[in-house]
Amino acid sequence: MSLLRMDNVGVVVEDLEAAVAFFLELGMELEGKGQVEGRWVDSVIGLDDVRVDVAMVRTPDGHNKLELSRFRNPSAISTGPSGPANALGVRRLMFAVDDIEDTLARLRTHGAELIGELTRLDGWLMCYLRGPEGIIVALTEQTS
Structure with missing residues (x-):
């Protein structure tokens, strides 16, 4: 199997x-x-x-x-507010994008909030944001 x-x-x-x-x-x-x-x-x-x-x-x-x-x-139940990145369970969904700053700007019009900072590391830009219902979304953009 x-x-x-x-x-x-x-x-x-x-x-x-x-x-x-x-x-x-x-x-x-x-x-x-x-x-x-x-x-x-x-x-x-x-x-x-x-x-x-x-x-x-x-x-x-x-x-x-x-x-x-x-x-x-039955109605959905809440297990409490969205926890930090080290909380147990499914923590985030990650997506690769071609223009992270444009994507952030567009998602902010839908209520998304940057969690930390837009960070550059070894040819990548990356950030975490909180989307609808507290869903944490990570975005990455390869810059080199």
């Missing part, structure tokens, strides 16, 4: 439209939207009477996807 691929990363959000707009502004492409409900999803995720709005976005090369989900039932 061997791993074939990673299909997507799931992110639960409260404001699905804002999250989709943020990732589209980043440069991802909308693959589709829909609603998920029924006994089959209840049995897969271990909750009862599930109703979820879902949007799938993908990178332009088609290799990586995010499944953005808004739970209508």
Whole structure:
């Protein structure tokens, strides 16, 4: 047995439209939207009477996807405010971009906030920012 691929990363959000707009502004492409409900999803995720709005976005090369989900039932629960970079669990999503400063400017119009500084190291520019729902996004740009 061997791993074939990673299909997507799931992110639960409260404001699905804002999250989709943020990732589209980043440069991802909308693959589709829909609603998920029924006994089959209840049995897969271990909750009862599930109703979820879902949007799938993908990178332009088609290799990586995010499944953005808004739970209508049961309601999403908060595990507290977004923690620092050393908190346990999934901490960030990283994307390579061709113009990091332009990308930052565009994402700021969607509420993104720089966490630290835009930093240069060995031919790379890199930064962390907090996007919708506290999602931490890392951006990199190769400069040499």
